[in-house]
Amino acid sequence: MKDLKHLYTFEQLLESANNPLVREAVDAGQLALGYTCYHMPEVLLNLPGCFSVRLRAPLTGSMDIAGYYMANFICDYAKSLLERGIEGGYNFLSAIMGTETCSEMNRTLEHFEIMKLVPNEKFFVSFLDMPFKVTENTVRHYVEQLKVKVLNPLHEVYGVDVSEDAMREAVELHNEVCRLITEIGQYRKEENPRITGYEFHILNLVSYTCPKALILPMLRETAEELKTRKPDAKKNWRVKIAVVGSEIDDPGFTKLVEDTGALIVVDRFCFGSKPGREVIDLPEDMPVLEAIARHYLNTSQCPRYMSKEKVHERHQTVYDLVKEYHAQGVLYEQLKFCEFWGYERALGSYVITHDYGIPSVAIDRQNATGANGQLRTRVQAFIESLEIKQIQAEKGAR
Amino acid sequence: MKLPNPKQIPEFFRHINDYTYRFNPKTGNFRYREFRGLKDDVYNFYMWLKVWKDMALLVAKGPLNIVKALFRYQWFATYLSYPAFVDRATLGMRGNQLRMARLQYDRIVKKATQFLYDSFSADLNFHPGSKKAKKIVLFDELIPCEIMAGFPNLIGIPAQTMPIFLTSILDQNIVPPYLDAAENFGIPADVCPLPSAETGCALRDDYPKIGCCIISCNMPCDGSVMTSAFQERYFKLPSHPYGVPIRYTEEEVQPYAIEEMKELIKFIEDVSGETFNWDTFLSAMEVYNQETRYELAKWEVNRTPYPQMTGETFWIYRMFFYHLSGGMDKNFLKTDKKVNEIMMRGYQAKAPCIKEMRHRCVEWSCPANFYPDFSIWAQECWGIYVVAAMETLISDVIIDTSSHENALRDLALTYQRCTMRKHTKGGYRNVLNELWTVCEQYNCDFVLMYDQISCKGMDGLRGLFDEQANERNIRLLWVAQDLLDPRTISKREMRQQVNMYMTTVMGEEPVRPDLVDFDDSKSW
Numbered sequence: 001m002k003d004l005k006h007l008y009t010f011e012q013l014l015e016s017a018n019n020p021l022v023r024e025a026v027d028a029g030q031l032a033l034g035y036t037c038y039h040m041p042e043v044l045l046n047l048p049g050c051f052s053v054r055l056r057a058p059l060t061g062s063m064d065i066a067g068y069y070m071a072n073f074i075c076d077y078a079k080s081l082l083e084r085g086i087e088g089g090y091n092f093l094s095a096i097m098g099t100e101t102c103s104e105m106n107r108t109l110e111h112f113e114i115m116k117l118v119p120n121e122k123f124f125v126s127f128l129d130m131p132f133k134v135t136e137n138t139v140r141h142y143v144e145q146l147k148v149k150v151l152n153p154l155h156e157v158y159g160v161d162v163s164e165d166a167m168r169e170a171v172e173l174h175n176e177v178c179r180l181i182t183e184i185g186q187y188r189k190e191e192n193p194r195i196t197g198y199e200f201h202i203l204n205l206v207s208y209t210c211p212k213a214l215i216l217p218m219l220r221e222t223a224e225e226l227k228t229r230k231p232d233a234k235k236n237w238r239v240k241i242a243v244v245g246s247e248i249d250d251p252g253f254t255k256l257v258e259d260t261g262a263l264i265v266v267d268r269f270c271f272g273s274k275p276g277r278e279v280i281d282l283p284e285d286m287p288v289l290e291a292i293a294r295h296y297l298n299t300s301q302c303p304r305y306m307s308k309e310k311v312h313e314r315h316q317t318v319y320d321l322v323k324e325y326h327a328q329g330v331l332y333e334q335l336k337f338c339e340f341w342g343y344e345r346a347l348g349s350y351v352i353t354h355d356y357g358i359p360s361v362a363i364d365r366q367n368a369t370g371a372n373g374q375l376r377t378r379v380q381a382f383i384e385s386l387e388i389k390q391i392q393a394e395k396g397a398r
Numbered sequence: 399m400k401l402p403n404p405k406q407i408p409e410f411f412r413h414i415n416d417y418t419y420r421f422n423p424k425t426g427n428f429r430y431r432e433f434r435g436l437k438d439d440v441y442n443f444y445m446w447l448k449v450w451k452d453m454a455l456l457v458a459k460g461p462l463n464i465v466k467a468l469f470r471y472q473w474f475a476t477y478l479s480y481p482a483f484v485d486r487a488t489l490g491m492r493g494n495q496l497r498m499a500r501l502q503y504d505r506i507v508k509k510a511t512q513f514l515y516d517s518f519s520a521d522l523n524f525h526p527g528s529k530k531a532k533k534i535v536l537f538d539e540l541i542p543c544e545i546m547a548g549f550p551n552l553i554g555i556p557a558q559t560m561p562i563f564l565t566s567i568l569d570q571n572i573v574p575p576y577l578d579a580a581e582n583f584g585i586p587a588d589v590c591p592l593p594s595a596e597t598g599c600a601l602r603d604d605y606p607k608i609g610c611c612i613i614s615c616n617m618p619c620d621g622s623v624m625t626s627a628f629q630e631r632y633f634k635l636p637s638h639p640y641g642v643p644i645r646y647t648e649e650e651v652q653p654y655a656i657e658e659m660k661e662l663i664k665f666i667e668d669v670s671g672e673t674f675n676w677d678t679f680l681s682a683m684e685v686y687n688q689e690t691r692y693e694l695a696k697w698e699v700n701r702t703p704y705p706q707m708t709g710e711t712f713w714i715y716r717m718f719f720y721h722l723s724g725g726m727d728k729n730f731l732k733t734d735k736k737v738n739e740i741m742m743r744g745y746q747a748k749a750p751c752i753k754e755m756r757h758r759c760v761e762w763s764c765p766a767n768f769y770p771d772f773s774i775w776a777q778e779c780w781g782i783y784v785v786a787a788m789e790t791l792i793s794d795v796i797i798d799t800s801s802h803e804n805a806l807r808d809l810a811l812t813y814q815r816c817t818m819r820k821h822t823k824g825g826y827r828n829v830l831n832e833l834w835t836v837c838e839q840y841n842c843d844f845v846l847m848y849d850q851i852s853c854k855g856m857d858g859l860r861g862l863f864d865e866q867a868n869e870r871n872i873r874l875l876w877v878a879q880d881l882l883d884p885r886t887i888s889k890r891e892m893r894q895q896v897n898m899y900m901t902t903v904m905g906e907e908p909v910r911p912d913l914v915d916f917d918d919s920k921s922w
Contacts, residue, residue: 069861073588073851078858100644100823103620107858110826114862127825129645131654132616132623137661138641141654148650304623306614306639311627339589339854343597343624346584347631362584 001232004199005225006218010206014251015058017084017209018092025051025211031094031158036081036109038270039099039130041296042208043174043280044150047166049158051211053093054271056249057084060368069111070104075337076367077247078104085117093118094158097150099128101304102340122157126150133307134297142293151289167288171280173216177207180219181277184226188265189325194231197243197264201254204273239386242266242322244348245333246341250368257331260379265325268301268318269333275299303344315348319356329386330360331379335367359386416912426920431485438492445500449481449507456511463518470523471604476565476572477514479922480507483568486921487710487771490778490910494744495708495751498737502715505733509722513560516553522607535666536609536633538626539563540617541640542816544724544809545659547682548674549666556722557612557629558596561605563767566595566882567714569922570768570889573882576602590852591882592767593625600632611636611669613662616644618818619855638665644823646814655810676802683797683805686725692734693719694794699741700785701840704748705758706741708777710770713789717817720792754909756781757844757873760836762788762829764818764850766879769889776846779893779913780900785840792820822855830859830866837872846896849878851886875899889918 013019026032033045034055045052057080065086066079084090090112098109106127112118113125126149131138154160181204187195203222206215238261247270248254254264268274280295282288301314318330332349334341342364349362361382365375413419420428434442457464467474484503491499520530530553537543539556546554556563566573573591576598581587583601585594599605612635614626630637640662643651663674693716696707723730744751761773761784776782793815798804814820821829833845847863850856860876867874877895880886897914900906908914 069859071849071851071857071860073857074854100825103822103855104858107826107855110859111862114826127645129643129648129651129654132641133639135661137654137657140657141643141651144650144654304616304620306616306623306626306641308630308637311630334586336586337588337854339620340624342586342589343593343621343627347627349584364586 001194001196001229004222004229006222007199007202009218010202011251013206013210014056014202017053017056017058017089019210021210021214022051022053022092025214026092030211031154031160032092033154034090034093034096035098036105037099037101038276038300038302039101039128039296040097040150041146041292043170043292044146044167045097046170046173046212047154048161048169050094050154050160051213052208053210054208054249055081055090055096056205056209057081057089058250060084070107073337074104074107075335077249077335078108080367082108082111085112086115088117091118091120093123094120095123095153096125097128098125099130101128101130101302102338104337104339124153124157126153130304131297132304133310134305139290139293139297142297143290146289146293164288167292168282171282171288171292173212175279177212177216177219178277178279180216180223181207181273182279184223185273185277187226190231191326192231192235193263193265194229195226196258197267198251198254198258200273201248201251201264201267204267204277205249205251205271207277208271237261237263239263239328239383239390240265240326241382241386242268242318242325242327242330243272243333244268244318244330245345246335246338247271248333248335252368253333253365256372256376257379260376260383262331262379262383265327266321268321274317274321275301303340314344315351315356318348318352319358322352322358328359328390329382330358331382332360332362334362334364336364359389361385413912417910417916418912421916421918421921423917423920426918426922427482428485432489434492434496438496442488442496442500445504446481446484448504449484452504452507452511453477453480456515459515460519463515463521463524466524467514467518467521471561471606472575472602473561473565473572473599473604474514476569476922477510479568480510482922483770487774489771489774490753491709494706494740494749498707498740499709499711501733501737501740502711505730506715506718508729509718509727510560510564513555513722517555517560517606517608520606520608528608531608532610533670534609535670536612536635538613538615538617538622538629538640539721540622540816540819541613541615542721542724542813543726544683544686544812545662545666545679547724547726548663548676548679549670549672550675550678551672552666552670554724555608557605557609557633558599559722561599562592562595562882566767567770570884571922573768574885576604577883588852590619590621590850591880593621595882597625597628600628603632605632607633609633609635611638611666613638613640613665615640615642617642617813617816619822619853636669638662642814642816642819646811646820646824647828652807652810655814656806659806659810659813680799680805682725683799683809684725685728685731686723687796687799688731689719689723689725689734690794690796692731692738695738696741697786697791697794699745702745703841704745704750705783705785706744706749706751708751708783709774710765712784713765713787714770716790716792721817752777752781752783754781755783756906756909757783758840758842759784759844759846760786760788760833760840760842761846761848762833763848763856764853764881765789765848766850766892767882768884769879769892772877772889772892773846775893775913776896779908779910780896780906781909782844782846782896784846785842786836788821789817791836792817822853826859826862829856830862833863834866834870834872837870843872845872845874847874847876849876850881851878852880873904884919890915
């Protein structure tokens with residue numbers, strides 16, 4: 001296929017958290033608000049005068065200093081953020097909006113507060129108390145938390161406009177990004193998709209890590225370009241798969257998987273688009289903040305939700321996505337030392353295979369995947385098993 | 399080590415309590431009991447017999463159940479090792495300390511046997527169609543059972559306590575098969591072993607089949623949240639996830655916490671058909687308050703130059719009355735009263751509680767279940783005396799029983815400060831700053847810091863603990879362990895970490911050289 005016009009630019013943007021677009025927005029006087037978890041509504045960090053940056057630490061090498069502060073049994077994503085923070089890689093931030101959702105990430109962000117890693121007198125770190133189920137009580141609680149931990153400090157410290165109108169404006173901007181990414185994602189349902197998993201991952205990542213207003217023109221252009229893009233006549237993949245699991249902010253992982261012949265058509269992982277790029281509806285009879293809170297609680301597929309309905313919904317969602325995007329199998333992945341996904345990976349892959357009849361493989365992985373031979377071998381073996389199943393199914397049909 | 403020959407008898411009597419004489423590493427058992435002096439030995443033997451009496455009573459109440467349980471549940475036979483556990487956990491104790499520990503362990507065995515009796519007599523595996531099974535509300539073990547005081551016709555049983563938690567304290571080798579089952583299923587080996595073992599127990603179908611419903615919970619931490627999906631899948635009962643706020647020190651979370659408590663009550667009412675009885679609830683909370691006051695008295699005394707409470711019984715008993723008695727079992731109050739009298743007698747007489755106290759120490763983070771008598775060893779071997787332990791310093795909330803709303807509010811506050819959760823969640827101040835506050839309150843110069851290698855909440859602050867201890871000139875010794883799995887780091891290896899630190903960094907000689915090194919890999 002012909003290369004996407006902006007793909008190289010997007011790849012360059014992902015090589016640093018403090019990328020040229022971030023610097024441009026900060027230079028223009030905008031507040032850069034860092035966050036890591038889906039439970040911190042990205043849209044609220046894009047109120048007028050602010051922009052959200054989902055934190056990454058690309059090209060991390062040694063994590064010796066973070067290893068000293070956080071021990072070795074902490075996930076690499078959490079440690080790499082701390083390492084980069086200590087190096088001064090996030091000095092452009094005005095605040096970090098955290099959530100006490102997983103212990104490891106919580107501890108990482110606490111270091112920013114304790115060690116005063118960002119040299120900015122007004123810099124603060126905020127932590128949401130996140131509920132573990134979705135009920136009217138937890139919705140009320142979440143709304144209250146968003147007021148107390150996000151809106152109030154932004155208004156009090158930086159004078160950010162947190163009115164309903166401002167929130168509507170932010171939702172509009174957010175929805176435009178979501179519509180574009182969703183539109184692009186639809187091509188992944190095609191029999192021979194005109195976009196690869198790697199390209200989609202790149203597009204989605206820049207939408208999380210760059211100022212929305214500055215990345216939008218390029219995303220629009222890419223969406224237009226894709227309308228007429230022709231896939232290669234000969235398929236350059238062997239099977240289609242869904243990737244489900246914990247945080248993947250490294251497009252190298254997607255590249256590695258696709259290089260072995262598995263085209264990723266579903267990205268049901270943190271930093272993915274399922275969920276993450278659904279349009280937020282604002283019912284007229286509901287306060288905007290409540291509508292936002294309900295959206296995030298209802299769409300979240302995080303394994304920390306404990307109620308039976310949510311557990312079932314997680315597995316059903318994977319099954320539905322597999323069917324919708326014509327995936328042949330599911331790759332459950334877990335960032336090593338992630339407690340939540342450690343369990344969910346095991347249970348999810350069991351349920352999806354035994355209860356739903358979808359082949360799956362479960363792997364754990366390091367954050368930086370470069371030259372990971374073991375991982376490549378696991379994926380190759382999975383691809384071969386899917387192909388064998390396909391051959392057997394065809395024979396059976398005859 | 400062989401016993402000395404008869405010619406060396408005088409030498410033997412000089413070292414009669416030496417571990418190297420008493421302990422047989424080939425069998426993992428003691429060759430003979432510790433000699434504590436006539437008066438203490440008579441008392442100790444009497445209490446030892448009482449333990450067996452309580453266990454015999456359990457058998458007598460339902461011999462068939464017990465026989466079936468012995469064959470059905472791998473963990474059950476472990477309870478036969480309870481007397482040996484108490485012997486290990488009272489190593490070197492004399493006088494008041496022996497009596498207080500024995501009284502508390504005696505109460506624990508009584509409560510444990512009651513739970514076992516209730517479980518087996520209602521177990522659908524043994525009694526299909528049992529009506530009693532429908533009278534049982536299963537709880538995640540981290541949910542304190544105080545709320546059940548409002549349901550006097552129901553029995554609250556913590557699902558995992560008897561099969562996993564308590565057995566792991568009694569026998570170091572009982573849990574690994576459950577951990578293996580979880581790992582064979584695909585759960586990583588690096589997660590916290592407690593929820594992993596609970597999952598393994600479900601995978602091996604080793605829980606009694608009881609209950610009209612199960613209450614899961616988000617306490618204390620991430621692993622416990624995740625094991626609930628496995629347990630619910632296993633028990634196949636109506637379930638209710640009870641949510642407890644994480645940022646519990648913040649006022650804004652309290653309305654949510656109270657509402658969660660109300661929803662919990664409503665769920666139990668709906669499932670069981672019972673109505674919450676405020677009279678029995680408030681009456682039990684009065685008892686609970688009294689128990690808490692006795693607990694606070696222990697803390698107070700241990701802050702003085704004449705502390706009296708020693709050993710693991712301090713936190714194990716605390717867990718029992720806080721999580722399992724909940725003011726409903728008034729016998730705990732009787733034990734508290736007796737212990738308090740002994741403690742105050744010792745305090746007023748300024749009686750030393752151990753042979754040689756070199757360091758006043760705080761025990762922080764989760765102790766290793768498979769080695770609960772570790773701090774007793776540290777005390778006897780190196781004079782590191784634990785005056786306060788994180789697991790003891792949980793909720794100190796006194797419940798206001800003047801109105802229903804106040805009582806619920808305070809109970810919600812109490813639940814938010816449950817074991818482990820109080821410190822490991824809600825922000826670094828609850829565990830980092832709190833440690834230094836406790837060191838100051840208890841006048842400590844030493845911290846035994848458990849490096850529970852899979853506890854992400856504690857691991858995440860490792861460097862800051864070190865730096866801040868140095869700033870305060872407090873000796874902070876990390877002791878790596880894997881909570882329920884002695885295969886990762888054995889008891890002996892835990893001791894070696896202390897031995898190396900005390901000889902190389904502190905430059906000290908052991909108080910009891912016979913305890914420095916021995917192989918107890920085969921012991922319970």
